Amino acid sequence: MEICRRKNQIEISELDPFLAELLRQIPASAKTEGAPAAEQRIFSPPINGKETELCAEWKMYVEPELRRLFQTATQTVGADLEQLNGNEKSLASRTLRIPTKHADAWLSALNQARLVIAAKNNFTELELSDHLRSPIGSRRDLSLFQVNFYGFLQEFILRELGC
Amino acid sequence: MSAEPLAVEVAVPVTPRIFPKSAGPSTIGAPTIEKETRAEEELDLPWHVVVHNDPVNLMSYVTMVFQRVFGYPRDKAERHMLEVHQKGRSILWSGMRERAELYVQQLHGYLLLATIEKVS
Numbered sequence: 001m002e003i004c005r006r007k008n009q010i011e012i013s014e015l016d017p018f019l020a021e022l023l024r025q026i027p028a029s030a031k032t033e034g035a036p037a038a039e040q041r042i043f044s045p046p047i048n049g050k051e052t053e054l055c056a057e058w059k060m061y062v063e064p065e066l067r068r069l070f071q072t073a074t075q076t077v078g079a080d081l082e083q084l085n086g087n088e089k090s091l092a093s094r095t096l097r098i099p100t101k102h103a104d105a106w107l108s109a110l111n112q113a114r115l116v117i118a119a120k121n122n123f124t125e126l127e128l129s130d131h132l133r134s135p136i137g138s139r140r141d142l143s144l145f146q147v148n149f150y151g152f153l154q155e156f157i158l159r160e161l162g163c
Numbered sequence: 164m165s166a167e168p169l170a171v172e173v174a175v176p177v178t179p180r181i182f183p184k185s186a187g188p189s190t191i192g193a194p195t196i197e198k199e200t201r202a203e204e205e206l207d208l209p210w211h212v213v214v215h216n217d218p219v220n221l222m223s224y225v226t227m228v229f230q231r232v233f234g235y236p237r238d239k240a241e242r243h244m245l246e247v248h249q250k251g252r253s254i255l256w257s258g259m260r261e262r263a264e265l266y267v268q269q270l271h272g273y274l275l276l277a278t279i280e281k282v283s
Contacts, residue, residue, distance in 0.1 A: 041276075042274065043271075044271065044276055044277075044278075045278070046264065046267045046268075046271070046277075046278055046279060047278050047279050047280070048278050048280070054264075062268050062271070065268075066268075066271055066272060069272055107224065108273075108274070111219075111220065111224065111273075111274045112274065114219050115219050115220075115274055118218075118219045123218075124218075125218040128218045128219065129218070147219070151221055154221055154224060155221060155223060158221070158223045158224060158227060159223075161227070
């Protein structure tokens with residue numbers, strides 16, 4: 001896989017079927033449905049303690065806005081990922097082009113996916129910082145690889161944004 | 164590294180200040196009392212915007228968010244990010260509750276763990 005900036009696009013080329021599939025899983029991985037730990041992490045309370053009035057108002061007014069914000073980002077990413085659909089046999093040479101104006105949506109969707117996967121698997125800080133872990137021998141290892149791969153993409157996008 | 168907030172907007176308790184009418188050496192005039200007035204809500208204790216550590220969010224991402232949300236220069240944003248990373252939390256801003264809630268909403272929009280806390 002190669003990743004570079006070309007004018008107003010971030011280009012990810014030489015995508016093998018495995019990494020292309022991981023990319024296609026971003027929108028689905030960002031979903032919190034059926035995972036209370038992920039739901040709790042993504043929609044965390046605005047205050048610690050027993051300010052029930054604020055928490056209730058937050059749930060009623062702020063949370064729906066956040067849901068819309070996150071959904072818009074994953075929809076944008078989903079639309080970009082349609083480039084990877086089609087003939088499975090040609091996936092090896094697929095190239096994904098992300099318009100730089102979609103960079104914020106990608107940062108958000110990648111972050112949502114990483115947080116949801118980490119919450120679902122209850123990864124420890126030690127596991128998350130173990131970037132040399134190999135090989136992938138279980139579903140848990142695969143999820144950890146997914147978190148790190150999405151993190152790598154985030155880092156690249158941030159660098160291209162000049163952050 | 165200091166745990167103190169780097170940008171603080173606090174309501175100052177109002178105390179009457181007394182200024183002499185004349186600063187001349189031989190006469191002392193009657194004092195004029197200048198009274199500062201503030202809106203009632205300004206006298207309320209301020210609230211902190213606190214960001215908590217999260218092992219998933221990237222350091223570079225958190226720095227970018229602090230720059231965007233609070234308009235902090237990069238070095239200040241990095242100091243706060245490191246404080247979150249090393250101490251588990253950092254006070255990013257202090258001031259009126261309404262604005263603090265707005266900041267927390269923005270930080271949640273970037274998926275950071277953030278809360279408001281009343282200054283005790």
